Amino acid sequence: MGFGDVGKQIHGLIIKSAFDMDVLVSSALFDMYVKTDNLLDARKIFDGMTARNVVFWTTMVVGYGRQGDGKEAMQLLNDMLQGYLSPYKLIVASILSSCANIAAD
CATH class of the missing domain: 1.20.58 (Methane Monooxygenase Hydroxylase; Chain G, domain 1)
Structure with a gap:
């Protein structure tokens, strides 16, 4: 188990x-x-x-980016920004990776 x-x-x-x-x-x-x-x-x-604080949002965005689900990562980032939260710098690397995954699809 x-x-x-x-x-x-x-x-x-x-x-x-x-x-x-x-x-x-x-x-x-x-x-x-x-x-x-x-x-x-x-x-x-x-x-x-x-x-939800910025840590939870960032964790979800990075998690989707790590799994190659760029579209969901981008949607969550958009939702986060609509809620007037500023993303951590860590999220930028994940978003770049997500954009690359979207472009590859």
Whole structure:
């Protein structure tokens, strides 16, 4: 059983215990899913967050860029900018990579 499988089991226990609404717990789950390249579940947590800071936005954009999903990375960056958040410098490298992936498609 891999780390991602154990993480999913822990996530299930968190939901049953109603800890999934806790900001710190949600942040830890989000971090776990991104680190295990499970952007589908990371995105579910991201979409369920009531407040997202620039770190969460950047993590999602970089995650999509790393997986070669340039279109989703660009859409998230646009959404981030519409929310009047300034991206970190780290995001620039990911966006350049995402643009290259889009051009290659």
